[in-house]
Amino acid sequence: MNQDWFEMRDLRHRSYKKTSFVPLRVLEKTEEGENAQVGYKDEFLGIGTAAFPLDQKMEALETDWGRVGLLHSFGGYVDGDCYVPSDELDCGDAQGLALVLEQHLPGEEQREWHLHQDLVLTLKLKREGDEWLAYSEGYCVVARLRRNSDGQPTRLEISREHLLDYLCARQMGLRLVSFQSRTAVLSDVSHITWPDGEHRENPNQDDLWEGYIRPIHEGSGMLYGEEWAVFRHSRTDVDTTDDLPELGPFGNAQTQSEAWRSGHTSPKLFRVAGERWFNEWIEPGLTSTRIRRDPEVATASFITDTSGTLENQDTLPRNGRWLWFNPSVISALLGVRGGRLGWHTRETGSVAASHGHGVHFGLNALGLVNVFAKDIADLPQWQQRIWAGHTTRPVGGVSTELMASQVHVKPAGTEAPEARLELLLLALNVKARAVWGAPLFRDHPEYASVLKSCHRFRVSQTSDLYALAKDLARLLADSIDTAPLHKVAPLDKKDERRGSLKSLEKALAVELGADAARSLMSPLFGVYDLRLADAHLPPSSMADALTKIGLNTGALPLEQATQLLESTVSTLDKIYRVLESWNSGKPLADPASVKEAS
Numbered sequence: 056m057n058q059d060w061f062e063m064r065d066l067r068h069r070s071y072k073k074t075s076f077v078p079l080r081v082l083e084k085t086e087e088g089e090n091a092q093v094g095y096k097d098e099f100l101g102i103g104t105a106a107f108p109l110d111q112k113m114e115a116l117e118t119d120w121g122r123v124g125l126l127h128s129f130g131g132y133v134d135g136d137c138y139v140p141s142d143e144l145d146c147g148d149a150q151g152l153a154l155v156l157e158q159h160l161p162g163e164e165q166r167e168w169h170l171h172q173d174l175v176l177t178l179k180l181k182r183e184g185d186e187w188l189a190y191s192e193g194y195c196v197v198a199r200l201r202r203n204s205d206g207q208p209t210r211l212e213i214s215r216e217h218l219l220d221y222l223c224a225r226q227m228g229l230r231l232v233s234f235q236s237r238t239a240v241l242s243d244v245s246h247i248t249w250p251d252g253e254h255r256e257n258p259n260q261d262d263l264w265e266g267y268i269r270p271i272h273e274g275s276g277m278l279y280g281e282e283w284a285v286f287r288h289s290r291t292d293v294d295t296t297d298d299l300p301e302l303g304p305f306g307n308a309q310t311q312s313e314a315w316r317s318g319h320t321s322p323k324l325f326r327v328a329g330e331r332w333f334n335e336w337i338e339p340g341l342t343s344t345r346i347r348r349d350p351e352v353a354t355a356s357f358i359t360d361t362s363g364t365l366e367n368q369d370t371l372p373r374n375g376r377w378l379w380f381n382p383s384v385i386s387a388l389l390g391v392r393g394g395r396l397g398w399h400t401r402e403t404g405s406v407a408a409s410h411g412h413g414v415h416f417g418l419n420a421l422g423l424v425n426v427f428a429k430d431i432a433d434l435p436q437w438q439q440r441i442w443a444g445h446t447t448r449p450v451g452g453v454s455t456e457l458m459a460s461q462v463h464v465k466p467a468g469t470e471a472p473e474a475r476l477e478l479l480l481l482a483l484n485v486k487a488r489a490v491w492g493a494p495l496f497r498d499h500p501e502y503a504s505v506l507k508s509c510h511r512f513r514v515s516q517t518s519d520l521y522a523l524a525k526d527l528a529r530l531l532a533d534s535i536d537t538a539p540l541h542k543v544a545p546l547d548k549k550d551e552r553r554g555s556l557k558s559l560e561k562a563l564a565v566e567l568g569a570d571a572a573r574s575l576m577s578p579l580f581g582v583y584d585l586r587l588a589d590a591h592l593p594p595s596s597m598a599d600a601l602t603k604i605g606l607n608t609g610a611l612p613l614e615q616a617t618q619l620l621e622s623t624v625s626t627l628d629k630i631y632r633v634l635e636s637w638n639s640g641k642p643l644a645d646p647a648s649v650k651e652a653s
Contacts, residue, residue: 056096056239058247061266061329062256063237071231071335076199076212078102078231080155080168082125083209088240091276093324096239101125105144105151106227112336114149115230116261120332122146123232129156142171151230155211168208170198177224177346178217189217192437193408194392219340224347229337238328244268247327261334269326272319276326282318344436355439357431357446368432368439377453378431380424382613384445385416385512391441396510401469401617402456408438417457422613423447425454427461472620473510479627480506480530486634491562493539496530505529514616523616524585527623532556532583556580563630566637575629577603578622585619 059065071077081102088095103124107115120126123144131141144151154171170187174180178197180187185200197217201210222229244252252268270279292309293300303309342349353367357378371378388394391408398404399415407413412434417425424445431442456467484494499505505526514520535555544561546553553561556579564572581603588597601608604622606615 056241056327058249061237061239061247061327062254063235063264063329063331066235066331072337075215077215077218077229077337078210078212079104079170079198080125080157080208081210081212081233091240091271091274091324091326093240093242093273096237098238099236100233101235102231102233103127104155104229104231105146105153106222106225106229107146107149107151109226109228109339111149112228114147115151115228116336118146118149118151118230118232119334120232120234123151123230124234127153129153129158152227154213154229165207168200168211170200170211170213174213174221178221179345190393191409191411192435193394216340217345218337220343220345222337222339223341223343224345226339228339231335231337233333234330235333236328236330238326240271241325241327244325244327262331263333264329264331266327266329269328271324271326273321273324275319275321277319279323280318282316284314284316286312286314288312351436354436355443357428357443358448359428361448361450363448371428371432374428376428377425377449377457378428379419379447379449379451380426380442381445381447382418382422382424382512383515384424384442385510387441387445388438389507389512396473396512398471398474399460400456400467401471402454402467403460404471408441412438415457415461417454417460418613419451419454421451422611423451425457472617472624475624475628476509476530476620477506479624479631483627483631483634486631487539490634490637491539491543493536495536495559496534497536499529499534502530502534509620511613511616511620514612516612518588520612520615520619521585521588523619524582524588527619528583528586531579531623531627535559556583559630563633566633575626575633578605578626582619582623 079102081100083100084097086095086097101120101124103120105115105118105123123146127144129141132139139145141156142153144153152171154174156169156171158167158169159165160167170180170182175182175187179189179191180197181190181194182188185202186196187198188194189197196214198211198213200208203209218229247268249266249268254266256264271277272279289311290302290309291311292303342352344351353369356365356367357371358364359366359371359376359378385396385406388406388408389396393409394407395413396404396406397413402418403416405413405415414426414430414434419425426442431439434442456469460466480496484496487493487495509523509526509530514523532555535558537553537555537558540558540562541553544558544565556576560572560576563575567575581600584600585597585604588600604619606618606622608615610618
């Protein structure tokens with residue numbers, strides 16, 4: 056171990072004022088080798104923190120490891136006639152607030168750390184495992200707890216951005232105190248140049264490092280040459296063989312004493328250690344946009360005209376105009392946890408990256424996404440930055456259906472296939488149960504996630520179209536329960552292998568006839584064939600699949616995806632109508648009416 060390691064030269068430049076996550080409490084220790092043996096080394100880092108009112112800053116700067124470090128015992132108590140809450144730290148003339156509280160537990164559960172509930176509730180955090188997520192900010196990680204291999208907490212840290220917002224709102228600063236040590240057992244210390252085996256560096260009142268060398272005995276770790284004294288004082292007046300032994304009156308006559316000295320004779324080794332006490336004061340943020348609702352600094356810009364002019368939220372709301380975005384922005388928003396997509400018409404809908412921040416959008420003739428500029432300006436900055444990453448020059452005009460809704464107040468009477476897909480799947484299950492005695496589709500463990508991914512915006516190139524077809528096939532062909540279908544249309548032979556789509560076609564043929572059933576099912580067979588495109592279908596098979604589905608091979612990928620969904624939904628709707636006429640009871644007017652029944 057070289058001298059620089061003990062002197063922590065690799066750590067001296069680090070500051071917790073600059074890290075993206077600020078540690079609130081740390082207790083980390085690593086060990087290698089066997090104690091008091093050559094090769095043993097350990098590293099320890101302890102950090103304690105407390106928040107102080109800004110008007111107590113000077114007093115808070117006097118606090119050190121003894122008051123704010125890991126030695127503090129948490130728990131409310133009564134001092135005279137006053138109750139002291141468990142989160143208060145008495146630091147002399149300053150009153151500290153612990154943002155992490157340690158709870159000692161009996162038995163094997165030695166301790167647990169709790170993030171202060173005021174911080175959790177104020178920043179709107181949700182705990183999942185050992186992470187606290189900001190559910191109003193796309194479930195980003197705000198605080199996180201780390202544990203060692205035994206499950207004991209070792210580090211709880213918080214996002215610097217959120218901490219400074221909280222401190223600003225409360226007009227407080229954070230006092231951080233730390234103690235760090237590095238220790239090793241060596242047989243030779245000739246390369247350590249500290250005078251008399253000790254050295255000290257104290258560049259300022261908040262940074263103190265000390266190093267020392269101590270000769271020790273191998274195995275025991277005791278200082279080399281030290282002896283110890285043993286004294287034994289025993290009773291002599293007790294008959295230990297008696298059934299009821301008793302101690303008589305204490306006196307010199309009933310006792311005996313002896314004493315001796317001893318020491319270790321094991322070889323001489325050296326314990327070398329470097330220890331550092333380092334403290335910092337972290338100022339609050341200049342603004343509190345989350346808690347105090349201070350105005351956010353505009354960091355996202357958007358193209359507003361054909362010359363590429365960039366504007367931000369400060370100027371966007373001034374005029375009634377629209378913005379243009381690449382359709383990839385929808386997938387980016389849906390990629391945020393909590394993102395959701397809804398449809399109003401074939402070409403308009405609402406998209407949100409988090410609850411309460413839905414944006415009305417429309418698709419123009421070129422597949423670009425249009426949004427009213429003011430709606431973007433009203434979004435939180437973190438969501439604006441997502442939109443800004445997909446901004447593009449105005450081309451192709453504003454979505455006709457969006458204009459019909461927002462300008463003429465006459466929404467288009469069209470319908471998006473994505474909006475009908477789930478309704479039809481539910482309706483078909485209800486109707487099949489009524490007609491054939493069992494639902495058409497089996498439960499799928501990934502049904503919800505696959506269904507959520509079945510939308511046109513995931514398609515930006517031909518290979519994406521194949522992936523969409525694969526997910527549609529998972530919802531349909533892979534989920535069809537063939538057993539009840541074989542009761543409607545029995546197998547011709549016992550060893551006949553009839554696939555799920557073919558089984559459905561045979562069942563429908565009982566009502567429609569073979570040719571009509573084949574024609575009706577053709578698009579679903581095309582979807583199934585298209586899912587195999589990744590396996591390099593021959594061009595002839597690919598062309599046949601596209602023909603079955605009815606896709607326009609010259610259309611943009613986004614429009615092809617829409618056509619794929621529309622063809623699938625149209626086929627499911629037709630199957631539903633067949634089952635509706637099959638049923639001798641009162642027919643349902645629309646598949647959507649059975650959603651609640653399912």
